[in-house]
Amino acid sequence: MSDLILVLDHAxxxxxxxxxxxxxxxxxxxxxxxxxALLKQVIVHGNVMASTAVWRMLCFYQIAVVWLPRRGKGEVxxxxxxxxxxxxxxxxxxxxxxxxxxxxxxxxxxxxxxxTLSFWQCVSQRVPLKPSSxxxxxxxxxxxxxxxxxxxxxxxxxxxEGTAARSHFQGIAQLLNQEWDxxxxxxxxxxxxxxxxxxxxxxxxxxxxxxxxxxxxxDPAVGFVHQPYPGRPSLALDVIESFRxxxxxxxxxxxxxxxxxxxxxxxxRGHCLMKKQGRSIFYRYWYDFRKAWPFYGGQIFDNEKQLGxxxxxxxxxxxxxxxxxxxxxxxxxHNIV
Numbered sequence: 001m002s003d004l005i006l007v008l009d010h011a012x013x014x015x016x017x018x019x020x021x022x023x024x025x026x027x028x029x030x031x032x033x034x035x036x037a038l039l040k041q042v043i044v045h046g047n048v049m050a051s052t053a054v055w056r057m058l059c060f061y062q063i064a065v066v067w068l069p070r071r072g073k074g075e076v077x078x079x080x081x082x083x084x085x086x087x088x089x090x091x092x093x094x095x096x097x098x099x100x101x102x103x104x105x106x107x108x109x110x111x112x113x114x115x116t117l118s119f120w121q122c123v124s125q126r127v128p129l130k131p132s133s134x135x136x137x138x139x140x141x142x143x144x145x146x147x148x149x150x151x152x153x154x155x156x157x158x159x160x161e162g163t164a165a166r167s168h169f170q171g172i173a174q175l176l177n178q179e180w181d182x183x184x185x186x187x188x189x190x191x192x193x194x195x196x197x198x199x200x201x202x203x204x205x206x207x208x209x210x211x212x213x214x215x216x217x218x219d220p221a222v223g224f225v226h227q228p229y230p231g232r233p234s235l236a237l238d239v240i241e242s243f244r245x246x247x248x249x250x251x252x253x254x255x256x257x258x259x260x261x262x263x264x265x266x267x268x269r270g271h272c273l274m275k276k277q278g279r280s281i282f283y284r285y286w287y288d289f290r291k292a293w294p295f296y297g298g299q300i301f302d303n304e305k306q307l308g309x310x311x312x313x314x315x316x317x318x319x320x321x322x323x324x325x326x327x328x329x330x331x332x333x334h335n336i337v
Contacts, residue, residue, distance in 0.1 A: 005043065008044045009280070013025070015048060018033060041063065044066065089218055097325075123249065209233075209236040209237075246307070259285060
């Protein structure tokens with residue numbers, strides 16, 4: 001299984017094809033040749049020169065590409081292979097009754113809140129927490145999780161998810177020194193170092209999720225929690241909900257272990273950027289972390305679990321649930337007739 005992440009973060013970089021290999025050049029000089037079969041993901045910072053044939057071949061090999069904006073300005077752009085032979089999956093997404101869509105949304109949000117509780121269990125084993133603070137955060141998230149089962153409307157589910165998220169990030173804020181200047185989640189652009197780490201981690205998750213939902217035959221634009229909107233990969237955003245807390249844990253691990261510090265970041269006109277040295281450290285540790293994902297839903301792993309395998313199982317479960325609901329809907333129609 002391909003596993004290599006290629007990070008392009010130098011000015012004057014260009015890409016060329018050489019048979020089934022990708023050639024990375026800097027200022028016209030060959031620096032590395034990478035077989036396409038080994039690549040899992042390509043992450044691009046700034047401007048990289050490449051012909052359309054390069055991007056087409058990356059897409060053909062189902063290699064996810066993430067374009068991150070230069071100096072933090074602009075949108076993150078993704079390229080992935082989004083077509084497969086599984087037409088019934090896409091058809092079911094578009095025709096599923098509203099009540100069944102809400103049921104899948106309920107399961108997605110439950111998975112996210114379970115992962116968030118696992119996050120706090122893992123964090124409490126690493127750093128001393130104020131008992132009152134942890135109890136307050138756990139209690140509010142647990143209450144939201146219990147309430148999910150009784151909700152029958154998407155806006156009600158989203159309200160619970162929002163309440164839990166605010167409590168979660170308020171709890172994180174209490175773990176950090178003032179030098180990190182973290183007061184909660186913000187983005188586009190992120191205004192403090194931790195939000196820079198979170199945004200980058202979520203972007204890498206989303207790229208992998210887009211690749212995965214395409215491989216399973218889903219329509220990435222049709223979600224269950226995230227509603228369709230031009231340019232939004234709604235289903236891929238649904239998929240990463242159960243994995244966001246893992247990124248949160250990764251980001252805090254870099255802080256707690258002093259792997260990164262505020263000196264690896266700079267602020268400019270109200271937004272925060274990570275310096276090149278910090279990005280190099282981030283990707284090096286991310287490469288290893290995704291091979292040993294700490295938790296998923298209510299499960300905390302003692303042995304190593306790869307992010308890709310967990311996300312694959314997650315998408316398979318979602319696909320099976322979708323097709324099951326679609327099939328039961330057809331049976332109901334026949335019964336009515």
